[in-house]
Amino acid sequence: MSTTIGLRERRRLEVLRDLNDAAVTLTEKAGFGDATIDLIAERAGVSRRTFFNYYASKEDAVLGVVPPTVSEQVLAVYDSDDGDRFSRTVRLIVSIIHSTLVDGVAVAQRRALIAQYPQLRERMSQHMAAAEALAETVLGERAAALGAPAEPPGVLAMLASAVLRHAYSRDPHALESADSPAIEASIAAFRDAIRELA
Template identity: 45%
Template sequence: MHNAEGSLRERNRLETWTAIHDTAARLSFEKGLAEATVEEIAAAAGVSRRTFFNYFPTKEDAVLGVRAPAVPAEALRDFRGGDDDLFGRTVSLLAAVVMSMTRGGSPRGRRLELIRRYPELRTRFHQYASAAEKLVEPILAERLAGAAARPAPEDSVAAMLALAGAVIRFAYARDPEMSAGTDVAIENALEIFRDVIRKNP
């Protein structure tokens, strides 16, 4: 019974989150980002202003359908317990953290169109993307702590995160909607990067 209540509560939270986000995105398209107020978004979504801020700290977050990133427990276990492919595991971990910024039902194409139409939203999205990298940084540093001195562990961490971020951006640029599925798109992008590195030492 406890699990059923928990899953119902989570489903209700997801429905409310989606209603607020969809309404915020729709009103921003219809009226403009500046003209779509929190009060109007909340009323049209059928929630109070207080409920709005329980789900989204800013109007921009609601419009984008993003939240602060987190490290999913399963992704962390996979990273720590995986094989010797540290690059691939880092890409997978960073991708999971980036994906935690959104919830199901939030179309990436719509988000990209909103950012194109309202460039000021790009800054907010990049703040969250940087926060995702900051979450992965100490995990990767812990893994590389015993590595040889060259390159220095902090340089190795920075380089690995830069490469992992590039793979993820490349995957999204090739297929913004991730039509083949996120895991497949990321894996395909990772293979392209590996192939380029192998053939161009």
Template identity: 45%
Template sequence: MQKTTVPLRERNRLDTWALIHNAASSLALESGLTHATVEAIAESAGVSKRTFFNYFATKEDAVLGIQAPTLSADAEIAFRADEGAELFGRTVHLMVAVIRSMFPDDSFTTQRKELTKAFPELRKRMFEHVGAAEQLVESVLMERYNDDDAVRAGLPAGRDSAMALLMLAGTVMRFTYRRDPGAAFSDESASVDKAIEIFREVIPATL
């Protein structure tokens, strides 16, 4: 498979992002989270505070190497375009796309685990971003599956259907992450598809 070429401007953006993240995570691990201030991180990375905030909203985000989730037009189009496919699987893949948007570079997965272990308080920030990701997915589900559409799709009417799908998708993501920590953040979907298949088999078997 031919590897997609990253435009120079985007490559430079990712390089600066990684530079600031590496400075932040190194400072936190070496001196503690309290001493990893925005000023210290910017100085260590050799950038201005203004540049820092162009890439990260908080110092916690810089330490974790994480950003606010986004819902790309491509992800939303993919969800809507494949109406004939199973809704459960499409919802999981939509969730995966939104979660991946939080991590511009997936090469820091091991380092991120080390940081959250050393500083459990960082998990709160991680959960805030995950919560925002879930809200984005919920907005798509609520818009697409209103009461009439839900009934036509064989689902209970109202917000409960969207919430149930959302929670299932989140559970599949956590399951995938436990089996293969890097799978949910890479372009390889085999592990995600395998997790979806396991849930498809387990849920009916337990009812």
């Protein structure tokens, strides 16, 4: 049975990448406006309906992004992590953001397209906001289970998101790993800044 799941997942990733490749190629050749969903689906060898089984929009296909998720494995890592809540929250959000990014899509290519097309920047911002909201929900559920107040998870999620924006601005590869040196440096910088304000 695990082989079937493995094959399904491989096929899913293959179709996601094929659609992304088609969307990027058409966008680079004809421009974002002329790279229609029908042309993207045709180039990838799938139907329009199949396109929407994999991507919610043309923007998502060009970016190679899907809605954020939190796996049981990510939750187990969060719960067993012996770091402080702030660092754990940053790593949780990195994992959630990572769940939105289709494997095999070049970071530099995605970044160049975002710089060229404002609508892609806006869509990526929407995905980041969805990841932050999901993290806040997870943190709120974890806090409620422990009888903790609901406000700190929201504050932690917002602060962790600011740390990640800071890390990403210095290293576009920062979000590829929760243990990225750029993320660790940004956590330290934010801690120092908050200490100075206190």
